[in-house]
Structures are given as C-alpha cells and as structure tokens.
Amino acid sequence: MNLFLLTQTEQSKNFVCCSAALAPADGLVYGKFMLSVVIETSRQEEALARTLASLVGGAVEGLVREVIVCDAGQCAQTRNVAEHAGCHYLPGGDIEAGIARARGDWLLLLEPGARLMDGWMDAVMAHVETAGGAARFTVARQSGISLLGRIFSRRRPLVGGLVITRREALALAGPKRTAGSIAGSVSARRLGAEIVAAPVA
Numbered sequence: 001m002n003l004f005l006l007t008q009t010e011q012s013k014n015f016v017c018c019s020a021a022l023a024p025a026d027g028l029v030y031g032k033f034m035l036s037v038v039i040e041t042s043r044q045e046e047a048l049a050r051t052l053a054s055l056v057g058g059a060v061e062g063l064v065r066e067v068i069v070c071d072a073g074q075c076a077q078t079r080n081v082a083e084h085a086g087c088h089y090l091p092g093g094d095i096e097a098g099i100a101r102a103r104g105d106w107l108l109l110l111e112p113g114a115r116l117m118d119g120w121m122d123a124v125m126a127h128v129e130t131a132g133g134a135a136r137f138t139v140a141r142q143s144g145i146s147l148l149g150r151i152f153s154r155r156r157p158l159v160g161g162l163v164i165t166r167r168e169a170l171a172l173a174g175p176k177r178t179a180g181s182i183a184g185s186v187s188a189r190r191l192g193a194e195i196v197a198a199p200v201a
Helices: 003-012 015-022 045-054 056-060 076-084 095-101 120-130 147-151 166-172 179-184
Strands: 035-041 064-071 088-091 106-110 135-139 162-165 189-196
Touching: 035 045, 035 095, 045 056, 045 076, 056 064, 056 120, 064 076, 064 095, 076 088, 088 095, 095 166, 106 120, 106 166, 106 179, 120 135, 120 162, 120 189, 162 166, 162 179
Parallel strands: 035 064, 035 106, 064 088, 135 189
Antiparallel strands: 106 162, 135 162
16 A cells, blocks of 8 residues: 555544544534435445545544445455454445445545545535535535536536435436436435546546
8 A cells, every 4th residue: 555545544434433433422513314325336445434424523523424435446454444444344245235325415526536625524514404405515626627517517427525414315226227327317405515526437
C-alpha cells in the first residue's frame, strides 16, 4: 500500500465505529435518521479511500451510520481499505446486494473517488425533512468537468451522487443493474451542496 493510500485510509479509519458510538446520544443535529452509504467499486482502492475520508465528518455527527462497499473486482487492497475503515465489505457483491444489506431508510450512492464538500450534511437533512424523493449534489468546478458536462452528465448519471430512499432503490435494483443505471433512471432534485466528482477512469 503506498503512502497516499495509507494516509487516506488513516483519515477514514473506524468512522463507522465512531458513528455507532455517537448514535444513541441525545441532541445530535444529524441523529434523526440513519443514512447508509453504498459504494460500488472494482479495483479502485485509492479512489475509495478518498471518498471514505470525505465521509468522516458525517459519521462523527451521527448522520452516516454505515458504509457498504460492493467490490465487483474482489481486490485484496480494496478489502483492506474497506475493512480498515469499518465498512461492510461485500466481495463480488453488486449494487442490489448492497442496497438489500443497508439498514437505513435513506441511501447515498457514490462513485469511488467522489468527495463531498462542506455543507453536504445540512443539504441532505434539509432535503429529507422537506422535499423527499431522490436528489443529487451539484458537481463542483474543481472537478475539472466543463459547465456543459456538469449539466448534461448522461454518460455518468452518478457523477453527482444520489440520495434516495431504500424502498425506491430496491424497486429499481435488479440483476445486471449498476449504481449508475439506477441513478440514470430517476429524476432527482438538486441539493444545495457540492461534490467533487470522481476522476474519469
């Protein structure tokens, strides 16, 4: 494991454990519901580590209660990153398996390598409490994607992530479906927070 990956993994270490310890406490702003994060990946351990690092704040605040990594590539390094961070690791698991495993009523689907920016927790909570339905983050300029590319992102429907109810995600999931195809099949509101998109593989 190289130094970059080790650093990113250390940043994300045990974030699920931290959130589980905080969850029962009263007064947590974000402790009103459980958000399960589901990440579909294949031999993208460095990208996965970057995404997990951006979720640490959400876990500490009690919003992110679990992260499920569906590893189609069944890569040992990906497993090490996921398990070191306290994620549920599904070797050979597809997005349907990850959604079925999730315990939260709401899910956040992300591409490995995507990084959530400041304000994302407030944006998700506001959406859940007032709007409901599916929602996506706004793709940040520093993602290196042109304005038109950010507006017309049909080739990567998951580029802005996807906040969706578990019930709706289960209805859309099925054999040979991916997180991207699920994201591409729903109309979604735009959240008032940004995401740095995963680099193009």
